[in-house]
Amino acid sequence: MTAAGFRRGLVAALPFLLSNGAAGLVMGLTYKGLGLGAEHAILFSLLVYSATAQAITLSMWAHPLPVVAMVVACIATNSRYLLMGAHLRQLFGGLAPRKMLPTLFLLADASWLMTNSDADRNGPDAGYLLGSSIPMAIGWVGGTALAYAAPLAANEPLRLAAALLPTMFIATLLPSQWKNVRSLWPWLTSAVAALLVARFVDPSWSMLIGGGCGTLVSMMERSDG
Amino acid sequence: MDDLRVLGVICILGITCYAMRAGGYVLAASMRDDGIAARFLRLAPGNLFIAFIVGGCLSGGLAGLVGTMVALVTMAITAREWAALGAGFGAALAASAIGL
Incomplete structure (x- = not known):
C-alpha cells in the first residue's frame, strides 16, 4: 500500500x-x-x-x-x-x-x-x-x-x-483488459449472458452471472495468457 | 416511523453490506493458489468489466449505448479519460435530446 x-x-x-x-x-x-x-x-x-x-x-x-x-x-x-x-x-x-x-x-x-x-x-x-x-x-x-x-x-x-x-x-x-484474440469468446459470452440475465432475471445479477459465464469460457483455454 | 427503529435497520443493512464486502477477502484466505477457484478469480476481471458495461448500457437505454460507444472510441483515439468521458456524456445527452 x-x-x-x-x-x-x-x-x-x-x-x-x-x-x-x-x-x-x-x-x-x-x-x-x-x-x-x-x-x-x-x-x-x-x-x-x-x-x-x-x-x-x-x-x-x-x-x-x-x-x-x-x-x-x-x-x-x-x-x-x-x-x-x-x-x-x-x-x-x-x-x-x-x-x-x-x-x-x-x-x-x-x-x-x-x-x-x-x-x-x-x-x-x-x-x-x-x-x-x-x-x-x-x-x-x-x-x-x-x-x-x-x-x-x-x-x-x-x-x-x-x-x-x-x-x-x-x-x-476496457482496452487494458484485452489480452489477445482469445479474449473475444469469453467477452462475447459475458455480454450475451449479462444481456439475458438483465432482460429475463434481474439487472442486479447481470454483472455476476454474465462475468461468471465468460470466465468459465476463459477457463477452457489451456493457458491464462 | 420510530427514529430508533429506522436507525437500527440502517445499521443492520450496513453491517450486512460490509460483511459481503469483507467476506470474500476473509474466506479466500483458505483458498489454494493453484486451485480451480484461484484460476477462476484470475480470469474473472475482464469478463466482469464486459458484463458491467452491458448492464450499464441496458439501464441507460439507446442514449447510454451511444454515449458508451463514443467514450470507448474517443479513449482508443486519444487515450485521455477526461476527453472520452466528456465526448461520451455529450453524445448521450444529444441522443437523449433527440429522443433516442
Missing part, C-alpha cells in the same frame, strides 16, 4: 465525484420524498454505500419495515462483492488485515474494476484501491446530503450523469 498508488487512484477516480454525486443526489431526493430525515439518509448512504442495495431496500420501504427481506435483498444484490473480495485477496494477500479490512468498507464496483486495471499496468497496490474509493464515497454521500441542503429536483441531465458516467468510465478501462 503506497502513497504513490493512493495518489494515482485518487486522481484517476475524480470523475466519480460528479457521477456518484449526481447518483447520490438522485438517491437523496428519493429519500427526501419518502420522508426520511437528512441524518438517516446520509447515514444510509454512508453505511450501506451501495446504489443497488439502497434502491432495492427503498422499494421495500413499508410500515413496519420488512427487515429480514431487506437483509436478504442486500445479500442477493451484493453477492458480487464476495467474488471481488476473494480476487482482492489474490492481489493483496500479503497485506495486514488491519489495513485491508477497513479499506474494504469503501469497496465499490468501479474501484475494484479500476484497481484491477491499474494492477495490470503498475502492479498490485492497495493504496490505489483506497485512493480511488475516496472520491466515489465523497460523491455518493455528499450528493445525498446535497439533496437536503439545496432546493433541487431531479432532472434529465442529472439522471443521465448518474446512470451513464460509471459505465462510460469503466468502458474507457
